[in-house]
Amino acid sequence: MDVDREKILIEKARSGHEDSFAELIDLYKNYIFAIILNFIKDYNEVENIAQEVCLQIYISLPSYNQQNFKGWIGRIATNKSIDWLRKKKAKFRDEALEDDYLEVLSADHQDNPEILLVEKERRERLRQLIRDIPDIYRIPLEKFYFQDKSYERIAEEEGVAIKTIASRLYRAKILLKEKWREEDETL
Numbered sequence: 001m002d003v004d005r006e007k008i009l010i011e012k013a014r015s016g017h018e019d020s021f022a023e024l025i026d027l028y029k030n031y032i033f034a035i036i037l038n039f040i041k042d043y044n045e046v047e048n049i050a051q052e053v054c055l056q057i058y059i060s061l062p063s064y065n066q067q068n069f070k071g072w073i074g075r076i077a078t079n080k081s082i083d084w085l086r087k088k089k090a091k092f093r094d095e096a097l098e099d100d101y102l103e104v105l106s107a108d109h110q111d112n113p114e115i116l117l118v119e120k121e122r123r124e125r126l127r128q129l130i131r132d133i134p135d136i137y138r139i140p141l142e143k144f145y146f147q148d149k150s151y152e153r154i155a156e157e158e159g160v161a162i163k164t165i166a167s168r169l170y171r172a173k174i175l176l177k178e179k180w181r182e183e184d185e186t187l
Contacts, residue, residue, distance in 0.1 A: 006069060014061050021061075025054050031070065032077045039081035039151070041163050049084055053077045085151060089144070129179045137172035140165050 012020035143149040
C-alpha cells in the first residue's frame, strides 16, 4: 500500500471517519487472519479473535504513534491470539477439575486423612494415565500443563509448527479422557 494513502486513511479513521477505518481493516484483514491462524486452528475462533483485533485497533487508534502501522496491527493480533490461548489453557484446567481428573485441595480438606488419601490416589492415577499416552502427545501435554510452557516455546523445543503442538495437545486431551473412562469402566 502507498504509505501516504495509509497515513491519510489512518488520520481520517482517528478523527472518526468510519469508511476510512473500514478501508484500513479491509486492506489488512488477510494479514490479521494469517497471524491469528499461526496460533489457532479453529476458523470460527479465528473470526471471533479477528473481530476483537479490529475492535482493539479502533479503540487504540488514537494512541497509535504513526510508525509501522502493519507491525502495530500485527502486535495486536498476536497479543489477542496469545490471550485466547491462555484462556483456553485455563479452561482446560477447569475442565480437568470438573471431569474429576485432578482436584486441587482446599484448605478445609487438608486435615481430613480420607480426602488426602483420595486426592493422592487421583493424582497418582492421573500421572499413570499420562505416562501411558504416546510420547508424541505426552511430552507437549506435560510441558504445557505442568511446566507452563507456551505453544511457541514447545514448538521451538520440539522443532515443529505451533499448529502441530495445538493439534497434539488436543489429541492428548482426548486420549486422556478416553483412558480415564476406560479405567473407570474396569473399576
